[in-house]
Amino acid sequence: MNRYILINFCLILMLFSSCNINGLKKNDGKQGKETKVVSTNHNTPKDTLISFSREELEIENLKIIGDTLNFVTPLKQLFYPFGEFNSLKFFLNANERVNFEIKTYPEDIYRVAFENSYCKFYKNEETGLLDIVYANLNNSAIKLSNGVEVGSNSGKFYDLFFKKRVTLENIRIVKIESLILGVVHYYHIKNDKIVKIIIDSDYQIDKS
Numbered sequence: 001m002n003r004y005i006l007i008n009f010c011l012i013l014m015l016f017s018s019c020n021i022n023g024l025k026k027n028d029g030k031q032g033k034e035t036k037v038v039s040t041n042h043n044t045p046k047d048t049l050i051s052f053s054r055e056e057l058e059i060e061n062l063k064i065i066g067d068t069l070n071f072v073t074p075l076k077q078l079f080y081p082f083g084e085f086n087s088l089k090f091f092l093n094a095n096e097r098v099n100f101e102i103k104t105y106p107e108d109i110y111r112v113a114f115e116n117s118y119c120k121f122y123k124n125e126e127t128g129l130l131d132i133v134y135a136n137l138n139n140s141a142i143k144l145s146n147g148v149e150v151g152s153n154s155g156k157f158y159d160l161f162f163k164k165r166v167t168l169e170n171i172r173i174v175k176i177e178s179l180i181l182g183v184v185h186y187y188h189i190k191n192d193k194i195v196k197i198i199i200d201s202d203y204q205i206d207k208s
Helices: 002-027 046-052 088-094 154-159
Strands: 060-065 068-073 101-105 109-114 117-123 130-137 173-178 183-190 193-201
Touching: 046 060, 088 109, 088 117, 154 193
Parallel strands: 068 173
Antiparallel strands: 060 068, 101 109, 109 117, 117 130, 130 193, 173 183, 183 193
């Protein structure tokens, strides 16, 4: 009788040990793949930003230095931020509600101003189009052709360049450089709004 009890006890021990071993094998080295989720409630890292960028913009050299986000793109809209036109009247018609102060200078240079904002253009003899020389925008009177203006929400502005919504709480300036055409855009951001837009070119023309 005692021998029968002992045999049963040994069988139970063997079964229990086998279950433990199998349980260990199922968990050992076979954990599920980790899914990394980027939280948009915090600053989005630079490496994640470049992976989120829209392929058609061909964004390069994305850098975050201090409070400035900087990147380069061949986007043609940088050189024609208000659209492509061969006469100032097209620009004025697109902003017909604005009572501009207009000045014309020799050599086909034009300056249009409204309150504390102004743009300066030069008529390119080769293309026949008005090239941007300089723009200093401090109010929403003048809107860019992509819909961006002073007062635009920074999140929606970032959506133009990134496929996913990103949060960049510490960024105060977005600097966008043209890959080919010698134009740089500066978007100044405060309290999640664009408060100032500067567009500069490599034209050696008075920009005041």
